[in-house]
Amino acid sequence: MAKRIPFRIARPLAAVAAVFALCAGAAASAAEADKVPPLENLVSNNKFVGEDGAVLYHAVCQGCHMPDAKGAEGAGHYPALAANPKLASALYPAITILKGRNAMPEFAPVLSDAQVAAIVNYVRTHFGNQYSDKLTAADIAKFR
Numbered sequence: 199m200a201k202r203i204p205f206r207i208a209r210p211l212a213a214v215a216a217v218f219a220l221c222a223g224a225a226a227s228a229a230e231a232d233k234v235p236p237l238e239n240l241v242s243n244n245k246f247v248g249e250d251g252a253v254l255y256h257a258v259c260q261g262c263h264m265p266d267a268k269g270a271e272g273a274g275h276y277p278a279l280a281a282n283p284k285l286a287s288a289l290y291p292a293i294t295i296l297k298g299r300n301a302m303p304e305f306a307p308v309l310s311d312a313q314v315a316a317i318v319n320y321v322r323t324h325f326g327n328q329y330s331d332k333l334t335a336a337d338i339a340k341f342r
């Protein structure tokens with residue numbers, strides 16, 4: 199990359215890039231990965247672009263939490279988001295995305311409030327989760 203990226207932004211972006219590299223070789227995720235536009239189309243000025251929760255999930259989250267959100271065990275423990283009762287509170291995934299959680303990097307530097315809301319709303323209404331209450335960008339802004 200031509201420009202130096204501040205560390206706080208570089209860390210989640212590096213994680214996402216690494217995740218893309220992993221996904222490229224994973225046959226199981228090939229079909230889902232096809233839905234994700236190339237990373238360079240999703241990142242501008244070191245931030246993700248677009249507000250489609252599904253696209254953002256598959257670009258940003260699936261590398262660790264898997265395309266079916268069932269998580270993974272291996273070099274680390276990546277909890278399932280599928281049918282995860284902790285998602286009953288919308289603030290739990292929202293704050294996890296913004297601030298990170300243990301081995302999960304923070305995404306506040308690279309995702310807008312609207313993008314975080316879109317991802318939370320997508321995850322909470324897919325993968326066996328059926329929580330219809332929605333967060334807005336204004337809700338997310340309070341937790342920056």
Ligand code: HEC
Binds near residue numbers: 214259262263276300
């Ligand atoms: C680089 C890998 C990585 C990426 C990318 C990632 N996560 Fe995580 N995530 C983790 C790990 C590891 C944990 C477990 C943290 C812990 O120790 O509690 C976790 C935990 C979570 C939890 C808490 C689950 C629970 O049962 O407590 C949620 C919710 C979550 N992630 C959502 C997301 C969403 C949504 C995205 C995309 C914006 C995302 N994660 C991207 C690695 C990742």
